[in-house]
Amino acid sequence: MRYFTQRRARIEIIPMIDIMLFLLVFFIMFSLRMIPASGHVTKLPVSSTSVQIPTPKLLVELESNGSLYVEGKQITHEQLTGMLKERNAAKTAVTLAGTESVSLQEVLLAIDAVKAGGGTQIALAARKTTR
Numbered sequence: 001m002r003y004f005t006q007r008r009a010r011i012e013i014i015p016m017i018d019i020m021l022f023l024l025v026f027f028i029m030f031s032l033r034m035i036p037a038s039g040h041v042t043k044l045p046v047s048s049t050s051v052q053i054p055t056p057k058l059l060v061e062l063e064s065n066g067s068l069y070v071e072g073k074q075i076t077h078e079q080l081t082g083m084l085k086e087r088n089a090a091k092t093a094v095t096l097a098g099t100e101s102v103s104l105q106e107v108l109l110a111i112d113a114v115k116a117g118g119g120t121q122i123a124l125a126a127r128k129t130t131r
Helices: 014-034 077-086 104-116
Strands: 058-062 068-070 074-075 093-098 120-122
Touching: 014 093, 058 104, 068 077, 074 077, 093 104, 104 120
Parallel strands: 058 093, 093 120
Antiparallel strands: 058 068, 068 074
16 A cells, blocks of 8 residues: 555756756856957958967957057057067067957058067958858
């Protein structure tokens, strides 16, 4: 007769906790991939010939209003030149990243500032087209 006694149903909560933690980790990792490296540049220009390069030693972000950002701090062109002169600029890889609205003149001013500081390794950041 013991087999016919009704048992109360139990809700197992440990597997549910495991699933919730897995979902939490998944959404955190997914959301981190959506955030740009420094938060300034949101929409890079596109190019069909862009290739992935190693992480730059110095990332210079260009805004459409002419301001420059290095490591999250706004600097001028002269400060960028001075910063590169302090470092060994010949061995410092500089990557210029700007939004689609940055003018060619702003890019060339930034390149001139890097070259005046002694930089020779200059890369332009772009997204690969999905065509």
